[in-house]
Amino acid sequence: MTKTKDAIYAAPLQEMIDFKFDERVVAVFPDMIQRSVPGYGMIISNIGILAGKYAQPGSHCYDLGCSLGAATLAMRQRINQPDCDIIAVDNSPAMIERGRELLARDSGPTVPVTMVCADLQDVAIGNASVVVLNFTLQFIPPAQRLALIERIHAGLNPGGILILSEKIAFDEPERQQFHVELHHDFKRANGYSDLEISQKRSALENVMIPETLACHHERLKAAGFSSSEVWFQCFNFASLVATK
Numbered sequence: 001m002t003k004t005k006d007a008i009y010a011a012p013l014q015e016m017i018d019f020k021f022d023e024r025v026v027a028v029f030p031d032m033i034q035r036s037v038p039g040y041g042m043i044i045s046n047i048g049i050l051a052g053k054y055a056q057p058g059s060h061c062y063d064l065g066c067s068l069g070a071a072t073l074a075m076r077q078r079i080n081q082p083d084c085d086i087i088a089v090d091n092s093p094a095m096i097e098r099g100r101e102l103l104a105r106d107s108g109p110t111v112p113v114t115m116v117c118a119d120l121q122d123v124a125i126g127n128a129s130v131v132v133l134n135f136t137l138q139f140i141p142p143a144q145r146l147a148l149i150e151r152i153h154a155g156l157n158p159g160g161i162l163i164l165s166e167k168i169a170f171d172e173p174e175r176q177q178f179h180v181e182l183h184h185d186f187k188r189a190n191g192y193s194d195l196e197i198s199q200k201r202s203a204l205e206n207v208m209i210p211e212t213l214a215c216h217h218e219r220l221k222a223a224g225f226s227s228s229e230v231w232f233q234c235f236n237f238a239s240l241v242a243t244k
């Protein structure tokens with residue numbers, strides 16, 4: 001698939017509008033996320049590996065905030081337990097429309113996938129073995145995060161896992177600066193200009209709220225998870241696996 005290049009923040013904007021997963025973003029999303037999130041491709045393929053290991057026969061796997069379904073397609077390649085299905089949820093109609101087209105083109109594996117356009121807060125979670133929040137929790141208002149993680153924990157079967165990937169923050173200003181500067185260098189190395197980096201940063205400011213790793217570990221524990229482990233980190237992007 002040829003990727004359309006993300007130039008959404010390339011020209012100076014008169015007025016800064018909050019970042020939205022609308023048609024413009026959908027059109028460039030594979031390029032945007034790959035050039036913005038260090039290790040994105042590796043995270044996606046390893047979500048497949050984790051799902052292959054932890055999917056239980058006759059259970060549901062959930063991809064919450066699935067965008068175009070990259071994690072769903074990776075899980076679909078790797079799950080080889082009988083009677084599993086994947087429920088992929090996103091509240092952006094444009095994402096789901098394009099995601100369904102990409103899913104229809106995916107040949108080979110037969111794990112059934114249902115792509116649902118809904119707020120993930122309204123989706124029941126039950127008989128789950130693998131739940132994925134791949135860069136989604138950061139867009140949920142912080143006050144609602146514990147209740148969501150508790151609901152995911154309640155919907156998981158014993159031995160089930162939550163894979164949680166997030167942009168992270170650091171309490172110590174020097175560490176915060178170190179990681180942010182390296183992330184911006186990563187974006188520059190991938191062709192983004194200083195203007196693009198700063199305009200996107202402003203657009204995300206009110207809608208994407210990163211937290212510290214300590215905060216994620218504490219919340220997972222408070223929600224009842226027996227363990228949480230960072231399995232990936234590059235600069236200020238990390239992925240955890242929490243086990244019920």
Ligand SMILES: C[S@@+](CC[C@H](N)C(=O)[O-])C[C@H]1O[C@@H](n2cnc3c(N)ncnc32)[C@H](O)[C@@H]1O
Nearest residue numbers: 021065066067070090091092119120134135139
């Ligand atoms: C950074 S993207 C996720 C990337 C995707 N998981 C992947 O691996 O390619 C965040 C996604 O979460 C979705 N989202 C944000 N809040 C949501 C909510 N309350 N319910 C459902 N989807 C939501 C957005 O529409 C967007 O597609």
Ligand SMILES: O=C(O)C(=O)C[C@]1(C(=O)O)C=C[C@@H](O)C=C1
Nearest residue numbers: 032033036037135167200204208
């Ligand atoms: O922090 C940034 O600069 C980002 O671009 C991050 C991020 C994310 O983590 O979801 C934000 C929005 C886009 O979906 C792609 C990447």
